[in-house]
Amino acid sequence: MLLTVDVGNTNITLGLFQGDKVYLTFRITTQAARTSDEYGSLIAEMIVRKGLKIKDIDDVIISSVVPKVMYSLNSGIIKYFGIQPIVVGIGTKTGIQINRTDPREVGSDRIVDAVAAYELYGGPCIVIDFGTATTYDLIGAKGTFEAGVTSPGIQISARALWDCTAKLPEIEIKKPASILGKDTISSMQAGIVFGYIGQTEYIINHMKKESGIKDLKVVATGGLGRIIYENTDCIDIYDNELTLQGMRIIYEKNKR
Numbered sequence: 001m002l003l004t005v006d007v008g009n010t011n012i013t014l015g016l017f018q019g020d021k022v023y024l025t026f027r028i029t030t031q032a033a034r035t036s037d038e039y040g041s042l043i044a045e046m047i048v049r050k051g052l053k054i055k056d057i058d059d060v061i062i063s064s065v066v067p068k069v070m071y072s073l074n075s076g077i078i079k080y081f082g083i084q085p086i087v088v089g090i091g092t093k094t095g096i097q098i099n100r101t102d103p104r105e106v107g108s109d110r111i112v113d114a115v116a117a118y119e120l121y122g123g124p125c126i127v128i129d130f131g132t133a134t135t136y137d138l139i140g141a142k143g144t145f146e147a148g149v150t151s152p153g154i155q156i157s158a159r160a161l162w163d164c165t166a167k168l169p170e171i172e173i174k175k176p177a178s179i180l181g182k183d184t185i186s187s188m189q190a191g192i193v194f195g196y197i198g199q200t201e202y203i204i205n206h207m208k209k210e211s212g213i214k215d216l217k218v219v220a221t222g223g224l225g226r227i228i229y230e231n232t233d234c235i236d237i238y239d240n241e242l243t244l245q246g247m248r249i250i251y252e253k254n255k256r
Contacts, residue, residue, distance in 0.1 A: 040076030
C-alpha cells in the first residue's frame with residue numbers, strides 16, 4: 001500500500017491507497033514541536049488500529065507546506081517504517097510546467113492539486129483548495145500552471161471575526177436559513193458563508209474574464225469547500241480526495 005502524507009498548516013492528512021483507490025484516511029494536528037519518535041509512533045499506531053500492519057506499507061510520499069516539521073516527520077517514517085519517503089519538491093516529476101516569475105514560490109500543495117485536477121478532469125481548469133488559505137490556480141490546456149490567487153481561508157476569516165471583537169462569540173460555520181440574520185449567530189454565519197460565496201464567484205469570474213480561456217472547468221477541494229460548492233453554480237466538481245490523488249499520481253511518475 002502507498003501512504004500519502006499531506007502536511008498542511010493546520011492538519012496532516014494521511015491517506016492509504018490500494019491501487020488508485022483511497023482505502024482510508026486519517027488526520028493529526030501539525031505540530032513542529034513533535035519529535036521523530038512522536039510522529040513515527042503516532043502514524044504507526046493509527047495504521048495498526050485500522051487493522052493493518054506496518055509491513056503493509058510499501059512506500060511513502062510527502063507533500064508539505066510546513067518546513068519546520070519535515071526533519072522529524074521524515075526521520076520518524078524512516079525509523080518506524082524503514083522507508084525513505086519521496087518528498088514532492090524541486091526535481092520531482094509532476095507533468096506540470098510552471099509559468100510563473102519564480103517557479104520555486106509555488107507550494108507543493110498547489111502543484112499536487114494541479115496535477116490531480118489536470119490528470120483526472122482535464123484542462124484548462126481552475127483549481128480551488130479551501131484550506132487554511134484558499135488558493136485559486138489557473139491550469140492551461142496542456143498542463144501549464146499559469147497563475148494563482150491566494151486569500152485567507154474560511155476558518156481564518158471567521159476566527160478573525162470573533163478573536164478581534166469583544167462581544168462576538170465563536171460559532172459553527174454553516175449556511176444559515178436566510179441571509180437576513182435575526183440574531184447574532186445567524187448574522188455572523190450569513191456574513192461568513194454568503195460573503196465567502198461572493199468572494200469565490202467574483203474571483204472565478206474574473207479569472208475566466210482576464211485569462212480569456214473558454215470552457216474552463218472549476219475543480220474544488222478542501223474541508224469547508226463543500227459548503228461553498230453546494231451553494232454556487234460556479235464550481236463544477238468537488239473532490240475531497242483531490243490532494244491525496246495528486247500525490248498518488250506524482251508517486252506513479254517517480255516511483256522507485
